Amino acid sequence: MLQRGPGDPAFQVDADGAFWRASRTPAGPGTLRIARQGAEIEGRAWGPGAEWLLDGLPALLGADDDPSAFVPRHRLVHETHRRHPGLRLIRTGLVLESLIPSILEQKVTGVEAYRAWRLLLRRHGEPAPGPAEGMRMRVMPDPRGWALIPSWEWHRAGVDAKRSSTILRAVRVARRLEEAASMDLAAASARLRVIPGIGPWTAAETLQRSNGTPDAVTVGDLHLPGIVGYALAGVRGADDEAMLELLAPYAGQRYRAARLILLSGRMPARRAPRLAVRDFRGM
Numbered sequence: 054m055l056q057r058g059p060g061d062p063a064f065q066v067d068a069d070g071a072f073w074r075a076s077r078t079p080a081g082p083g084t085l086r087i088a089r090q091g092a093e094i095e096g097r098a099w100g101p102g103a104e105w106l107l108d109g110l111p112a113l114l115g116a117d118d119d120p121s122a123f124v125p126r127h128r129l130v131h132e133t134h135r136r137h138p139g140l141r142l143i144r145t146g147l148v149l150e151s152l153i154p155s156i157l158e159q160k161v162t163g164v165e166a167y168r169a170w171r172l173l174l175r176r177h178g179e180p181a182p183g184p185a186e187g188m189r190m191r192v193m194p195d196p197r198g199w200a201l202i203p204s205w206e207w208h209r210a211g212v213d214a215k216r217s218s219t220i221l222r223a224v225r226v227a228r229r230l231e232e233a234a235s236m237d238l239a240a241a242s243a244r245l246r247v248i249p250g251i252g253p254w255t256a257a258e259t260l261q262r263s264n265g266t267p268d269a270v271t272v273g274d275l276h277l278p279g280i281v282g283y284a285l286a287g288v289r290g291a292d293d294e295a296m297l298e299l300l301a302p303y304a305g306q307r308y309r310a311a312r313l314i315l316l317s318g319r320m321p322a323r324r325a326p327r328l329a330v331r332d333f334r335g336m
Contacts, residue, residue, distance in 0.1 A: 054143055054262060057154045058167025062174040062191035063181075075181035075190045076150060078102030079231070082192040084185040085110070099183025115141020118265055123309050126302040127285050130310060133317040140316070142309065144265030146234045149227055150193065151262040152245065155255045156219050157212060165211055172210040177202055196224035219250030238266045261308055270300060270307035277311065283321040284314045 055074065056064040063075045071088035083102025087110070088095045094114065098106045111117070118141045125131035134140075145151065158166040177198055178191035194202070200221060207217040223230060226248070233241035241264060245256040254273035261269045271277055272293050282291025285299045303310040 055145070057170045058163060060171050061167070062171060062178065062189065063193060065185075065188060065190060067188075073185055073188065073190060074106075075185055075192045076102060076106060076145075076147060077192050077195060078105040078147065080105045082179060082182055084181045084183045084190065084192075086185075087114075099185070100181070103182075109144075109146050112144040112146060112265070115143055115265070117144055118142045118267070120309070122267070123303075123306045125313075129284055129317055129319060130313050133313045137313065137316055140309075140312070142265040142267055142312075143262060145263050148231045148234050148245075148259060148263045149196070149223070151259045152223060152230065152251075152255070153193065153199070153220055155258040156216055156223070156250070158258070159216055159219075159250075159255060169210040169212050173202070173206075173212075176206065176210075196227040199224040215250065219248065222248050222250065233260070234263050236264075238264070238268055241266070242269075257308075267306045267309045268304070270297070270311055272297070280320055281311060281314055284317060284319045289321050 065073045067073065069088065071086055074085045074087075076083055076085065079102075081101030083098055083100040083106045085103075085106040086097045088097075094110075096107055096110045098104070120141065123134070125134050154166070154170050157169045174191040174193055177194050179194075180186045181188075181190035181192050193199075202217075204214075204217070207214075230245060230248075233244040236244065238260065241260055242253070242256045245251050245259060246253070252273060254271060257269045257271045260266045261271075278291045278293050278296035279289065281296045281299055282288045286295075288295070291299070297307075300307045300310055
């Protein structure tokens with residue numbers, strides 16, 4: 054959920070299967086290593102943000118999530134829920150960390166968005182503290198760092214003016230946006246959507262990660278309505294309205310239901326070619 058494509062400078066999995074995250078916390082940059090030791094989880098952290106990351110580790114792993122509130126209403130969802138009893142919704146407590154890559158993913162292919170995130174962090178982020186520095190991991194820029202990225206660097210990363218302008222508007226009020234991490238879904242979504250360029254899709258994609266909100270279903274997605282429609286009703290080409298109707302029995306838990314549907318692997322066959330990756334030189 055937190056890795057933004059292969060080669061994400063802020064997220065790696067090492068040869069031992071341990072997860073490494075480089076984050077910009079309220080206390081400063083930090084690196085977190087999460088490894089499983091038998092039945093236990095071991096967390097180690099480095100940098101000014103180390104203590105903040107370790108304090109937030111239980112929530113990151115889903116300790117604050119309450120899966121008992123979920124009741125499957127469809128056979129497919131029930132079977133998937135049974136096969137994944139340990140599924141928990143993560144909570145990072147960091148809004149900007151999920152908001153900026155979500156903005157980069159607006160209306161482009163995943164390949165384009167992941168490339169942009171990778172290039173921007175490598176050129177404008179800072180080395181992650183601790184041993185991750187040798188792994189070439191990077192911490193994303195602080196709000197001022199994002200604001201100082203020149204226009205040609207956005208262009209070089211393949212980010213059009215609409216998305217870069219949205220990011221610049223967001224970082225100007227970064228502190229106010231970070232407050233959304235402690236709000237309920239309605240208030241947090243409203244706080245994010247005050248920014249022009251941030252709509253329901255971007256808000257949901259952000260809050261799923263920063264807040265671990267179980268009802269933050271993604272509306273406006275190119276693929277999700279069709280997947281939900283096919284999985285729950287066997288229909289193709291479902292739109293947002295049809296998806297929300299099918300998910301209505303899961304009110305309060307619609308994001309969790311969507312996650313389980315995706316985990317089921319029941320997808321409609323692709324009937325159209327993939328979106329072509331744009332040549333950013335022509336933007």
